[in-house]
Amino acid sequence: MKLPTITTAVATTAAVTLLCSAVSANADQRIATFDLGSLDTLDALGLSEQVVGVPKASLPTYLDQYAEETYTDIGGLRSPDMDAISESEPSLILYTGRQGDWETELGEIAPLLNTSLQGDDYLAAFDANVRELASRLGADSDAEEALEILHAEIESQREALSNAPRTLVVTHNGGNLMLNQHPVVHEVLEIDALEMPDSVTSEKRGERTFTPLSADAISEINPDVVLVVDRSAAIGDEPADADALTQALSDAGAEKAQVVMLTPALWYLSGGGLQSLRLQIEEVSSALTPSAN
8 A cells, every 4th residue: 555645744653553553453354254266365365364264065175274173164155054153253254146145144243245256357357356355454465466476377378378279168067068158268368169059059047047068069069178167076976977978079979079177176166266266277278288288
């Protein structure tokens, strides 16, 4: 934060006192977070001491230090434990759409911040979330430095992937595959989304649209690489069988398509954090850059 020029010693002292008070208040935040991407960001900014509660059953491996007894288990992503949250005495609760049904109850415990990435520009929303979290904890300069490094990496990878192979992203759920126009792949890294043939149709379920993909449909789409986000594995259900999927694609005529299983929890549960976005970029680069394989 850059302070305005003040000409009197009294005013300067008062301004410094106010600034120190604000930083101290920020340092006293007690955060319960259902958003693993925000937990990821807090961890990257060295703010783990501000965290008091997390959904322990959903933690990805790289954040498993938050499974320690130091942190309160505040329930599942879709089953918040209100008593545990209250007992952790948070001063701020971070949540996303997954906890939308409990917004009123959560708001009775502590102030809320919805950290869902909203809008059509994924990277702009991501940056805004990081800055909002940092501003509430007096870590603005650290956040700007981290974002500068991350954006430089994004630009470097965009250039490296400018001639990327034809790439299709799918989500596996309960043995079924669905199209996943993932923003990290298609917006952040600017890898072209493939055109869907007329045989591929979408389904409306409530407010969401799903596009099922069969092995025959994927063969018709003709990707060089199929990146698989395994929702089932991320939530503890039966994971996808990569060998069986490769064989099914081969039988359907897509024998040249390379199947790459992405890290499930990273892509389905903890996206949107400073660390997870970097890790996602690295996984995509490794899958699509011949020299990285």
